[in-house]
Amino acid sequence: MEQGIMMESKPQGFTEAVQAVRRGDRETARxxxxxxxxxxxxxxxxxxxxxxxxxxxxxxxxxxxxxxxLDPTCQAARDGLEILKLQEMLAVTPSPPERERKxxxxxxxxxxxxxxxxxxxxxxxxxxxxxxSLGYNGLRVPLGDILIxxxxxTPQMLATALVxxxxxxxxxxxxKPPQHLGxxxxxxxxxxxxxxxxxxxEQARLRQSGQSxxxxxxxxxxxxxxxxxxxxxxxxxxxxxxxxxxx
Numbered sequence: 103m104e105q106g107i108m109m110e111s112k113p114q115g116f117t118e119a120v121q122a123v124r125r126g127d128r129e130t131a132r133x134x135x136x137x138x139x140x141x142x143x144x145x146x147x148x149x150x151x152x153x154x155x156x157x158x159x160x161x162x163x164x165x166x167x168x169x170x171x172l173d174p175t176c177q178a179a180r181d182g183l184e185i186l187k188l189q190e191m192l193a194v195t196p197s198p199p200e201r202e203r204k205x206x207x208x209x210x211x212x213x214x215x216x217x218x219x220x221x222x223x224x225x226x227x228x229x230x231x232x233x234x235s236l237g238y239n240g241l242r243v244p245l246g247d248i249l250i251x252x253x254x255x256t257p258q259m260l261a262t263a264l265v266x267x268x269x270x271x272x273x274x275x276x277x278k279p280p281q282h283l284g285x286x287x288x289x290x291x292x293x294x295x296x297x298x299x300x301x302x303x304e305q306a307r308l309r310q311s312g313q314s315x316x317x318x319x320x321x322x323x324x325x326x327x328x329x330x331x332x333x334x335x336x337x338x339x340x341x342x343x344x345x346x347x348x349x
Contacts, residue, residue, distance in 0.1 A: 113142040120151065131155055143340060146172040153182055162186060210245055213267050214255070224254045247309055257310070261303035265295045283317055286335045293326045301326065 119134035132155040138148045146169045153165035169179035211225040228248045235243045249255040280286050287293045301320045321327045
């Protein structure tokens, strides 16, 4: 399981979690590995083992992607992501995460139509194209990228719509934590909605030229946040993510 990962001193609890996996006690293993990750978020082997302890495909993908963010040389994580991609392509019925992605795309598209950014015909054409296309990472090409490619939206128009949609979503959270990094930063007053829109527009422009940069990278490069503040927000996002696993 740890092959291909840069090795470092094993944190407390990690060996016990692995032993629980090997004796078939997945619940104990998941609980122990979760604690290891919460206390040692930069320990890549724990994220790799956790990817095999969660059943949700999206959570598996997030764990494997975190491994590669910490150790880009990890072949086991790359193989795991490739398997997930193949499972998605071969599935006759879309998995729940895939259905959720389609629902999110349609929600954004409906929002764009309702606000007059695009027409209903353009939305249906873009959604059809999205269904039949996969990006380099095995996921559906973002709806906004397809609309920009056809000239139906500009990167700035897409960014403006995303921030408007975010504002509406935040208004009805009712105490629930935000879902996306940009939302965390705006809610905490770290950046303004206009600053978020500027970075989202730049991110969309870069994707059109084949460059994929994380939102956090662009925020730091633009001088809107410091690496320390970004890490604090990512840690809070990670804690909220793991709260869905239970204790």
